[in-house]
Amino acid sequence: MIYLKLFWSFFQIGLFSFGGGYAAMPLIQNQVVDINGWLTMSEFADVITISQMTPGPIGINAATFVGLRIGGIQGAMVATLGCVLPSCVIVLTLAYIYYKYRGLSVVQGVLNGLRPAVIAMIASAGLTLVILAFWNGKGITSGVDGIDYVAVVLFAIAFMILRKWKMNPVHVMIGAGVIGLCVYPFIL
Amino acid sequence: MKKDIKFYYKLFAATFYLSAFTFGGGFVIIPLMRKKFVDQYKWIEEKEMLDLTAIAQSSPGAIAVNAAILVGYRLAGVIGAMLTILGTVLPPLLILSVISLAYTQFRDSLIVRYVLRGMQAGVAAVIIDVVVTMVIDLLKERNVLPVFVMIGSFVATFFLHINVVFVILVSGIIGSMAMYYGKHIKKSGE
Numbered sequence: 337m338i339y340l341k342l343f344w345s346f347f348q349i350g351l352f353s354f355g356g357g358y359a360a361m362p363l364i365q366n367q368v369v370d371i372n373g374w375l376t377m378s379e380f381a382d383v384i385t386i387s388q389m390t391p392g393p394i395g396i397n398a399a400t401f402v403g404l405r406i407g408g409i410q411g412a413m414v415a416t417l418g419c420v421l422p423s424c425v426i427v428l429t430l431a432y433i434y435y436k437y438r439g440l441s442v443v444q445g446v447l448n449g450l451r452p453a454v455i456a457m458i459a460s461a462g463l464t465l466v467i468l469a470f471w472n473g474k475g476i477t478s479g480v481d482g483i484d485y486v487a488v489v490l491f492a493i494a495f496m497i498l499r500k501w502k503m504n505p506v507h508v509m510i511g512a513g514v515i516g517l518c519v520y521p522f523i524l
Numbered sequence: 525m526k527k528d529i530k531f532y533y534k535l536f537a538a539t540f541y542l543s544a545f546t547f548g549g550g551f552v553i554i555p556l557m558r559k560k561f562v563d564q565y566k567w568i569e570e571k572e573m574l575d576l577t578a579i580a581q582s583s584p585g586a587i588a589v590n591a592a593i594l595v596g597y598r599l600a601g602v603i604g605a606m607l608t609i610l611g612t613v614l615p616p617l618l619i620l621s622v623i624s625l626a627y628t629q630f631r632d633s634l635i636v637r638y639v640l641r642g643m644q645a646g647v648a649a650v651i652i653d654v655v656v657t658m659v660i661d662l663l664k665e666r667n668v669l670p671v672f673v674m675i676g677s678f679v680a681t682f683f684l685h686i687n688v689v690f691v692i693l694v695s696g697i698i699g700s701m702a703m704y705y706g707k708h709i710k711k712s713g714e
Contacts, residue, residue: 494646
C-alpha cells in the first residue's frame with residue numbers, strides 16, 4: 337500500500353512539474369510534507385540543499401530520499417519510477433510526432449521559432465549560474481563588495497580553456513572543483 | 525552507425541557519465557549532451573539537438589530525463605529511450621542512497637562546500653561557452669527575425685521570469701507565421 341502511495345505521489349510530481357527543478361519544489365513540498373507528512377519541513381529543506389550539492393534532477397533526488405525513508409530501496413525505486421513515468425509517456429509521444437512530421441513546412445516554421453528561444457533560455461539559465469557563482473549566495477545587490485574574485489578568475493580560466501582548446505567540459509568542471517578545494521580553505 | 529551491443533553500451537555509458545556530472549540544474553546536461561552526441565560522436569545534428577531541447581523543455585518532468593529520453597529514442601527507438609532513462613536516473617539514485625546514510629555530515633562538510641564552490645564557476649563557464657557558440661552560429665545565418673525572437677525570449681525569461689512554456693508557445697507561433705508569410709510573399713513576387 338505504501339508503495340502505491342509513493343508511486344502515485346511522485347507520479348503527480350512528475351506529471352505537473354513544468355519548467356525544471358525550481359518550479360517543481362513547491363509541488364514536491366506539497367506532496368511530501370503537506371499531504372503525506374513523509375518529511376518535516378526542515379528535512380525537506382535538507383533535501384533541497386543536498387540536491388543542489390549533488391548531480392541529478394531534484395525530483396529524482398527527492399524520490400530517492402523519501403522512498404528510502406518510507407520503503408527502503410524498493411521504495412526509492414518505486415518513487416523514482418513514478419517520477420519518470422509521465423515524462424516517459426509524454427516525451428515519447430512528442431518525439432514520435434516530431435520525427436513523423438518535422439518535414440512539414442508548418443512544423444519547420446514552429447521549430448525555426450523555437451530554436452532561438454531555446455538558446456535564450458539556456459543563456460538565461462547560464463547567466464543565473466554566473467551570478468550565483470560570482471556573488472556566492474550574497475546576491476547581485478551586494479555590489480562589488482560581494483564579489484567572489486576566486487570564482488571570477490576560475491570562470492575566466494575555464495571559459496578560455498573551453499573556447500580555445502575545446503576541452504571536455506566534465507574535466508573542466510572537475511578541475512574547477514579541485515582548484516576550489518585548494519584555494520577556498522585559505523580565504524574563507 | 526552499427527547498432528550492436530557495443531553501441532548500446534556506449535549510449536548507456538554516455539548518459540550515465542553525463543548524468544553523474546549534471547551539477548547546477550537540468551540545463552547543464554544540454555551543453556554536455558551537445559558536446560558528447562553532436563561534437564564527439566556526431567550522432568545528432570546541431571539543429572536537431574536544439575529541437576530536442578525545446579521538446580524536453582516544454583514537457584513536464586526533469587529536463588535532464590526528458591532530454592535523455594529524446595536522445596535515446598532518436599538513436600535506438602523505445603529500447604534506446606529505456607536505456608538512456610536508466611543511465612540518467614541511476615547516478616542520482618546511487619549517489620543519494622549513499623549520502624542519505626550520513627546526510628547531515630555531507631551537508632555540513634567543508635570539503636564538499638569548497639569543491640562545489642569551485643565547481644559552480646566551472647559549470648557556469650561550460651554553459652556560457654555553449655551559449656556563445658550557439659549565438660555565433662545564429663548570427664551567421666544573417667536572419668533578423670530569429671535574433672529578435674532570441675532577444676525577446678531572453679528578456680522574457682531572465683528579466684520578467686515569464687513561464688518557459690508560454691515563451692515556447694509564443695516563439696513557435698511567431699516561427700510558423702513567419703514561415704507562412706514568407707511563402708506568401710515569395711509566391712506573390714513570382
